[in-house]
Amino acid sequence: MVSIRAAAPLVMLLLSGCVVGPDHAAPEITLPSKFAEGSVRTSGDVSADQWWTAFNDSRLNSYVRQGLDQNLDILQAMERINQAEADVISAGAGGLPALSLGTTATRSGAKGLRGTPSTTPSVNVNGGLEGSWLLDFFGLYRRSREAAIAQLxxxxxxxxxxxxxxxxxxxxxxxxxxxxxxxxxxxxxTLKSRNETLSLTKLQLDAGAASRLDVVQSESQVNTTLASIPGLETQYRQAAHRVATLLGMPASALLDELQRGARQPVARFNPRAGVPADLVRNRPDIRAAERQLAAAVANIGVAEANLYPSISLSGSISPSYLRRHGGSDSHLLSWSFGPSLNLPIFDGGQLRANLSASESLAREAYLAWKQTVLNAVEEVENALAAVTRDSRTVAANRATVASSQEALTLATASYRDGASSLLDVLDAQRNVSEAQTSLAQAIRQMALDYVSLSVAMGGGYAYGKAPADAKGPTIYAARTLKK
Structure with a gap:
């Protein structure tokens, strides 16, 4: 029969390997095999795709590189990685033995006054070495460290x-x-064209072929165009300021550089839409939500471990030395060692409530992950629907511009010959202006939709990062937890 003394170490060893609480498993969600207007071909890993180079704009390429290096939001997020790494160390430290050393030295005495004898000076030296270790039988600190690694x-x-x-x-x-x-x-x-029309109208007035009303109407169109220019200049400057701020620069730093205009960006190829399942791998916000879920699951184990007894081993060694002047020295070594047991018996339901709250937080984290996935699918579907139609809108607007410009040419020639009224010319000018504006807006929207689709697919964020950096902490966490 095995004695209690022999079995105790075995029981302690078995208990030391016990970790309470559920283990995290990768969450699952049912997704369609393809996007409504996409193909069934996977896009693979697009995290390093330089989709912005499709615009063939060297200045934009330069700004992207600068922004990835200098943007303050990114730099702040990188600092939070450092904080999370420190939290991993802090979370695991509680399960390791703690040792502290302290010492004091004093010299004391008293000087007698008015006949009172002086006391003999003495030197007193004390030291202390204290150690403690909470035996993590139920995985309190292991689950805490697991949660911290997930947060990393x-x-x-x-x-x-x-x-x-x-x-x-x-x-x-x-x-x-x-x-x-x-x-x-x-x-x-447009202002130049309307000024030319105004000059022509004044000539027609001098020749008796036009009325004062025609001149006033022409002047009104000129002033309307003049009034629109300051607002456009303001919007241009605000957009330029935004670019500079995103690059971590003062708002007006790029005004002169951007003043050297260029064509409106037009993507020269379409992005790969892939399939919905690609998003789980490529979208970093989905990966973040999954890691938050892993941390919440680990915290269930932390809350459950608090329901069980805890045992701490603690001890101390305290040497002391006392020396009196002219007297004998004394040396003393005191020590103590022993376990302490903490057994939660009655806490008014607090610990159980903490466990229930942790379980609810984990369920909430799963729902947040699921919502993040579905939102990502919606973003791709919306952007894909827009991208597949934008080119048709642009083509129709180009045709409208060509037709309205031809109509303006015919109306102007007819007005010079006196065969039509000024109103025909003004209408034709307005139509040209509106058509050109609509075309510029359509080109802008086509470019923005291309950006939206590329970002919705999770493309490009790993550009410029070392291969080990893209998913380093997550890989590190998985490797650590397997140990």
């Missing part, structure tokens, strides 16, 4: 999310810059 993965994914957001914001702001520059160019061309 979430912090890493948050950096990627910030990088993806930066790509979207820089590209969109740059598209706006070029759109407002195009709008200003169109407005100035």
């Amino acid at each position: 993965g979430a912090a890493d994914a948050a950096v990627d999310t910030a990088r993806l957001s930066l790509l979207s914001q820089v590209a969109s702001a740059y598209i706006d810059v070029r759109y407002y520059q195009e709008s200003l160019a169109l407005a100035r061309a």
